[in-house]
Amino acid sequence: MKGLGPIFLILVLIISIYLEVQRPTYPPKKDSxxxxxxxxxxxxxxxxxxxxxxxxxxxxxxxxxxxxxxxxxxxxxxxxxxxxxxxxxxxxxxxxxxxxxxxxxxxxNAGILHRMRIVWERMGFEGSFWPRTVESSFQRQREEPPFLDYFRKMCGSCHLHKEFGDVVGEIGERGxxxxxxxxxxxxxxxxxxxxxxxxxxxxxxxxxxxxxxxxxxIRCHNRSARIGLSYRGQYESEGYGTPYEGDGFSSRRLPGKRYYLELLPDIHHRKSGLDCIDCHNGQEVMGDGKRYGLLKEQVDTSCLSCHAQNHWEDGPKEGPIGDLGLKLVSLNGKLQVKEGEIIRYSPKGYPLYNVVSTQKGLFLFRKSDGQPFEISSIKKEPYHHLRGHERLSCLACHSQWMPQCYGCHIAQREGLQWDWIRKEGSMPQWFERRDFMRFESPPLGLRDGKVYPISAHYVSFYDGVEGSRSRHDYFGLASFDPHTTQKRSRTCFECHGDPKTYGLSYLYPGMDLLTGKEGIDVKSFEMADIQRILRVGECIGCHGDYADKIYGDFSQSYNRFLWDTELPCRR
Amino acid sequence: MQKVIYVLVCIPFLAWLLMGKIGTAKDRGKECIHCHSGIEEMDENHRFECIYCHFPLNRGGDKGGIHLNVVKNPSDPNYWDVACGRCHQTEIGNLKKSLHFTLDGIIYQSLSLWGGQSEGEDLILGGLGRRFLEDNCTGCHISKGSNEKGFYRSTGCAACHMEYGEEGRYEGGDKGLRSSKKVRARGHRFKRPIEDRSCLSCHRKNHVGSDYLGLFERDTTASFELSEFRGDKYRDYHRLREDVHHERGMRCTDCHKKSDVMGDGRSYSYALQDSKVRCNDCHKNLDSLPHIIPKHKRLHCTACHSQWVFGDFGLSVMAKELSDGRAEWRMGYRFRRWDWIPLGVDQQGFIRPLRPKYQYLISYIDSEGRVVLDSYVPQRKSSGEKGWGFLPYTPHNVQRGRVCYSCHGNRMASGEGIEEELSFDTVLTRVDGVLSPHRKLNKQEQEMLMKPSKEFERWRSKYLLQTPGKGSR
Incomplete structure (x- = not known):
């Protein structure tokens, strides 16, 4: 038995060496x-x-x-x-x-909930419990409107409180x-x-x-307004899955059994490959601490921040980069902006640390890799300063197309459906149907007094399951940036000659499909307004130049056109 | 032995009984009424014995069972020569040469896009085009009836000249027929005038006919499925503006007369060639301002007065060969639109709306699952052009004229597509390969449209001053 002692010692040695080798060698060996x-x-x-x-x-x-x-x-x-x-x-x-x-x-999700509540009330339902935020919609109430159930099951998967990876597939990727x-x-x-x-x-x-x-x-921003898709020139198609590939459908797919067509991408994507964050700054996206009720109140991005010249009266703010700006530059790691350089600031005063004013001009540095792009500024040309065009937003002319989903049917049937907010399955099951979809030059309307592209949605909400359904209709107007900006603008005729721009369609028995309608903060033009706009179109053919003197005071010019038979256009 | 005698006696007796019941061929007509009592009498011109029409093959003979030789529909193309044709020989002769019978319009136009030139010529994969037409298109032929709910029709003359109910059942007084579960005419009588419903049993979906009623086929994919909310016959259609003539209660047959529908004895190869009805047969002396503009002389009325067109852009077709020699077809569009109205020039030089028909992409999977054709763009044999075609047609949704700018200064109208920079998908909107003898607008015509001239403006302001309050022209 004497010989076992050294063997035991050797074994202990081997084991301790093995354990030592196995011990992590990473500095600082902080955590177990x-x-x-x-x-x-x-x-x-x-x-x-x-x-x-x-x-x-x-x-x-x-x-x-x-x-x-x-x-x-x-x-x-x-x-x-x-x-x-x-x-x-x-x-x-x-x-x-x-x-x-x-x-x-x-x-x-305050914006969604706020608007849904108004839709609910306008559909003729009494105002019952309605949450202001997603968190408060977690609470159980005795009587809840079915529209809220619809929100929890169909919309409730797109907010930051949602747990990542709670389900497999598209929706699990969100949150x-x-x-x-x-x-x-x-x-x-x-x-x-x-x-x-x-x-x-x-x-x-x-x-x-x-x-x-x-x-x-884009994981979230690919439905409803579909701005994440439109920006890249993708239009959610009618779902035919064409052209076929091999023995199956097209590979141009979107999550949720959808397909897309390729249209003209936004110029910011097409020419410079800008990402969303190149325009949308951190404070806008993450909020500034205030609870806003509507998306547009939180938005802090403006075309003018980059494309306007700073010496204009209403020009953007410009100034040396501050501490916050420098910190953001260093966090980014790809940009080369140094202390003392002049940068632009957002309308709410947040540093746009990637928009730098230099001797050579104004440059945008792509945040993903620091690539510089020269920014062209809005030209001080008559077409941008035409009398009568004061109310136009940039989007009204420069948005190329807008995905429009006409006729939304929201209905329920018996069956279990997952409630994203309460994380349980419950009755009933919601489903949505459409009448038709279009990519087209958007109609124009008024949002907060300015002319914007608008999207009309006719919603039919079916309360109850098949057999006992009651239908409630709502005609809504929304306005959002379609994110299909192009350098080319609409031609004069497209607005001043085509009544379709105001929703007047010759296709439907009711000629005034959009006139005088009111959304929550969006209005369509009144018939009188439209006639005033279309009247300009009567003159454009001969007076095609923006600088033409008849546009100095158009109503006076038009009056003269009516009485003065000596005018060349009257002869 | 007794049994044998019994049987021997009984058989002749039974035979005699049956003979008596059925009668001989001569007075068989009267005997039909024994069972078919209550059946409607035909109109005066057709007040024959039953057998005159329904027993055309073997008039005098008496072979086989009685009902075996009865022809239920004597106007079926198999019998019409010996039944209806005995009196209406010319009509049936003409009909056989008409497009309604030959379907040459559909066949030639499609096959030429699929690479064929004349009948019998080798097409893609030895006749895939022909199979495509047979399986998908030529079902709308008067030799083939329809069993589709709401669109029932029988064959031959009866397809149009008889009336069919929504359920396709006989609804007359004949109890025997009433219990039948087969598709039958509503009553035993010729319908006069012919109802639109008869025409629409074929002329529906996105083809002329639907537009007269303001119907445009809905997208067929799942998210557009509205059948749960709409139960009507036309639930699969959008309701757009209908034709003003339909609003005022006019029927198809008020304009389309016999020689138009049933042929005039000559052969035609496409519908525009065959048309015998013109707007100005009724609408004469049009002298309002838009009509007297010299450059508008070349416009067909529908260039301005049609409200929308059938725009089915990009048709993908996939054939999967099954083991039993048939093929499973799958079809899908790229997008369908009604609000773009491209213009082109027809064989007579008139400017008309165009529709894509069609922009084919063909896939073929053989019976072993190999992909033989993968979204293949067919080529025309004659010109080597792509097998994508636009066709001028006559939209049947006439209303007051559209605004000037729906053509003047409108890219889609000029045929240049929706955008200057066209993508893989939007390139379909550019008018390309209009089937001859029609053509697209030439450069000069396009420029005239796209750059409104002083002359145009003068006419326009003249018109606007004439019609105050119509600022939207």
Whole structure:
């Protein structure tokens, strides 16, 4: 038995060497997480977990070595708004941002809920309990309007409170609080193939970034107004799935068994490949802490911020880049903007750190890679300063097409459907049908007194299931930027000659399809207005130049046209 | 032995009984009424014995069972020569040469796009085009009836000259026929005048006929499925502005007379060639301002007065060969529009609305699942052009004239497509390959449209001053 002593010692030695080898060698060996998760690596410079460890974000017990104990209270996605206050928003990190996001329109859905409530009341229903935000729609009420059920099941999957990955497929990809936007999921996963005995492939942690790829936005913004699609020239088609490919349907697919056609993309996408974030700044998207009731109140993007000249009276704000701007530049990591440089500011005064005024002119630096693009400014030409055109928004002329979905039928049938907000299946099942869809030059109307492209929607809401349905109609008007901007504008005739621009259609028995209709904050033109606009079209053929003197005071010119038979156009 | 005698006695007796019941061929007509009592009498011109029409093959003979030789529909193309044709030889002769019978318009036009030139010539994959037509298009022929709900029709003369109910059942006084579950005419009588419903049993979907009623076929995909909310016969159609003539209660046959519908004895190869009714047969001396503009002389009335057209852009066709020699067809459009009205020039030089018909992309999967054709663009044999065609036609949705700018200064009207920069999909909107002898607008005509001249403006302001309050012209 004497010989066993050294053998035992050797064994102990071998085992201790083995354990030592097995111990993580990553600096700073902060969390116990490393004893298992050794092979994680990160390309994210702002959140290096070599320095920060894991538990700072993912919580759990960083001192325990057993899996069960270590995983107590762990969160898979620290960005979820449910615990963002303790993770991303913890003191010293981003407390202010989390608080802002929680109040922002993408988290509260206040805009959708506000408008739905008005639609509900205009359809002739009594105002009953109606939540202002998504969070308050979690609460159970004794009597809830069926329209709210519709919201929870059909619209309720598009807000930041929604948990990421709760279901498989398109909708599971949405939500996840901060991570919904700031995480690049595409580059996550195992790197290389080096997996075998004792060797594990390194695991690349999801990248956290402020260079948010547009794909993250389009995960949600591809329905309803479809701006995420239109910007890239994609039009959700009527679903024929043509042209066929091989023995199947077209591969030009969108999530949800939809297909798209290729139309002209927005010039900002086509020419410069700009991402959503190149125009939409952080404060606008994440909110400024105030609770806005409508999307348009939170929006802080204006064409003029870039395309107007700063010496104009109503020109954009310009100034040296401040601390916040410099911080954002450094977070971005791709831009080369230095202290003292002159940048533009958004209408609400947020630094647009990628729009830099230099000696050579105004430049936009693409946030994704720092590529510069010279910005052309609005020309001081008569067509931009025509008397009578004061009310026009840029979009009224420069929006090329707008996806329009005419006739929306919302109905229910018996069956279970998932409630995204309460996270349970319940009766009834909602479904939607359309009358027809179009891509076309948008009709024009008035929003807050300015002329904008508008989208008319005729909603038929069917209360009750088949057999006992009662129908409630609502005619609504909405206005949004279709995100199909082009350099080319509409021609004079397209507005001043074509009554269809105002919704007057010769196709329907009722000629005044759009006239004198009122949406929530959008109005269509009155018949008298339309006649006034179309009257200009009578003169454009001969007086085709914007600088033509008859447009100096058009009503006077027109009066003269009516009485003065000596005019060349009267002869 | 007794049984044998019994049987021997009974058989002749039974035979005699039956003979008595049925009668001989001579007075068989009267005997029909034994069962078919209550059946409607035909009009004076057709007040024959039953057998005169319904027993045309074997008039005198008496072979086989009685009902076996009875022809239910004597006007069926198999019998019409010996039944209706005994009196109406000319009509049936003409009809056989008319487009309603030959369908040459549909056949030649489609096959020429699919690469064929004349009958019997090799088409794609040895006759895929012909199969395409047989399986999908030529079902609307008077040798083939229709069993589709709401659109029932029988064959031959009866397809048009008899009336059919919504359910396709006989609704007359004959109890025997009433219990029949087969598709039958509503009553045993010729319908006069012929109802639009008869015409529409073929001339529906996105073809002339529907537009007269203001119907435009709805998109056929799932998200447009409204049958749960609409139960009517035309639930699969959009309701657009109907024709003013229909609003005033005119029928198809008020304009389209016999020689137009049933042929005039000559052969034609497309419908525009065959048309014998003109707007100015009734509407004479049009002297309001738009009509006297010299450059408008070349316009067909529908160029201004049609309110919308059938625009079925891009037709993808897929044939999957089944093991039993048949093919499974799948079809889908790229997009369907009614509000774009491209103009073209017809064989007589008149400017008319055009419609895409069609812009084919053909896929063919053989019985082993191999993809033989993958969205193949057919080529015309004659010119080598793409097998994509536009055709001038006569939209039947006439209302007051459209506004000047729906043609003047309108890219779609000039045939240049909706945009200067056309994409993979919007390129379909450019007028390309109008089937000869028609043509698209030439450069000069396009320019005249797109750049409103001083002359145009003078005419326009003249018109606007004449019609105060119509600022929207």
């Amino acid at each position: 997480c490393y004893s298992c998760h050794q092979f994680a690596i990160s390309t994210d410079k702002n959140h290096p977990f070599d320095a920060m460890g894991c538990s700072l974000c993912h919580l759990g017990n960083p001192y325990a070595l057993q899996k069960e104990a270590a995983h107590m209270g762990i969160v898979r996605n620290p960005g979820e708004l449910a615990f963002a206050k303790e993770t991303c928003g913890r003191g010293g990190c981003h407390p202010e941002q989390v608080q802002r996001v929680e109040n922002s329109i993408m988290a509260t 996840g609080g901060c991570s919904a936007c700031h995480v690049i999921r595409e580059r996550e996963g195992k790197i290389g193939k080096g997996e075998g005995f004792g060797v594990k492939a390194p695991y690349n942690h999801r990248e956290i970034t402020t260079r948010i790829p547009s794909l993250n936005c």
